[in-house]
Amino acid sequence: MGRSGIYLLGSLASGIATVFALPLLCVPWLARRWANRHRDRAGRLLETPLAPRPALGAPGRRASADPATPRDLLWLPVHALTGIAFGLPALLCVGNVFLATVATPLWWAFDYEDRPRLFIDVPVTGWGTALTLGPLQILLLAALAYVAFPPIARAHARICLAVLSYSTAEQLADRVEVLTRTRADVLDAHGAELRRIERDLHDGTQARLVAIAMRLAVARQALSGTPRNEEFLEELLRDAHEGAEEAMTELRDVIRTVYPPILADRGLTGALTAVTARCGVPTRLHVDDLERVPAAVEAVVYFAVAEALTNVVKHSGATEADVRVSRTGERLSAVITDNGSGGADPRQGTGLAGIRRRVLALDGTLGVDSPAGGPTTLRMELPCGW
Template structure:
């Protein structure tokens, strides 16, 4: 079986190992590591010195910030270099910023643990690892070159001494390929330990979060399609049926045998139409799609069984998934207020700023809400988490109960 790393190649029989490309890949890996480490260390030292000199100016702070983020570039290069001695591809663990622009990118990177691990690896590489790489490469090249070519510079050296030195130098070079490749394997293991497993896990978690967001978006699109089909199809036909039954009811004399069945059918059609409208509103309210979150919240407040004040500062439309999540959060929260809190009044406050939508539902009830008692708060939290938001609940005994939700909504 073909080895997938220099560590596996070291376990091969000597002939197979020495005639493969792995020793020379190890030499190239260590050589580039030494050169890149020295270059990265020089750039990092230059940034720190320049930042210290200009520390009283904004430029100095920017240089310090660049030094702190330099590990991202170094780690990206190191992941690519690792392919020289490892048939492995490490993914980038950094998540995409929620908004565009340099400020959002910097804020996101500074908040990620991966950034600081990469900076730590950069410091280790520039202060120790690259110099060890250079020493190993230097010992191998100097030892082989000195023994092979050294006798040529000795005047009047016998031919036998020259040939013996050259043969011994070549043999030593072959033998030293083993410790050199072993150090390359150890060096790659260090890089993979810092930049690898945890970052692979973070990358998988990042991909899970992204796939969950895609599923939420797809589910929201499907709900809107179902709402549109019900509204434009079944509801319109049921409305036409109700009108036809109403007309037939008017045409029949009150004492005719068919008057009572037609009247009953008309009432049932009206009840089914009302239930269908309520179902459509639960799937995806048309007012939310047509007029936005502000108008939809006011409609929810009007339909609530208790007085609800709405204070929504939303100057523009938000992404459809965000509006739908916020809408159903408010619907669920007000349903809990009506069923469990004993409140006489509630208040809904919504505002959007800094790329985040904040929604707060407050009531004057008795408090003591517990998500573990199946009051719908767990499902509410799951819905918000799927949209990348957070939920905070404050419900002391005696009230009030406050549900605070924040959702990312872009710039």
């Protein structure tokens, strides 16, 4: 009853706000945010899992091309009507319970003309009336709320989801758009990754190997001459040895960015333990039993957590962070939170944008909740039932 009552009173308040702010809410991106807010409330009340709808401000999405925009605009008058119609009885019920609660012990504090009335038109003129009709009104209205509030709230929530839910054709069209955009992002990311690997190998490892080969060639020539300069040879061989070790280190770094060896050696839990242990902010890690997870999913979660914690250290000013990884059915979720200053925006900078590209490449979802002042919560979900 409590959840339903809060839902109905909130619907009444937002329905009245919709009436007064209707011209402003007709702006498509505001209508989308307003509709998403009510859609999420309805889903929570009905305990129905809902796929997130992207904001109109997301790259590649235009209001005129988005099949959900007409539904967002239709929801405005529908909610103004249903929110007030469904919420007003709840307000009257709650208000009269409050009136009886106040009138029962304090009826005498009011002037005779202003004394409260119970059961609509029965004035409270004495303790007998107060102690009989007051509790009776409270009990009857509480029973009415217990019986009526949940179905009324669920009815409003179903209307909300019926108006704002995609049709099959709209779901298909939106899915095609998302996959098209994701494929383009993946191809761009793949090309950038190949160029980065080529540049690292060309400018770093290859240059060091060339230098090693030159030093060894000079050393070979020195060995063939007479007399031998042992100090000169020792210096050349030492430089060649150090250069070989540096080249191997750079090569390992390049390999690690392709697929971290720690994942193969220690699994996802061990790899995340190492990442959180190295983080400059105290970080708690909780990993459920994940069973078997595809290697591609493990790599995405590892890189995403590592990048997210790097952002926490660099930008958030947080004093603690938390990483939780769990699996429900065929979906693996990872949630990274911190108590920093907030304000993280995936549309700015490359850190969150890179995480989003990796997650979308595997048909996953990424949500960022980072209000100004914090805290910041980054939630990703990935399919792992391949």
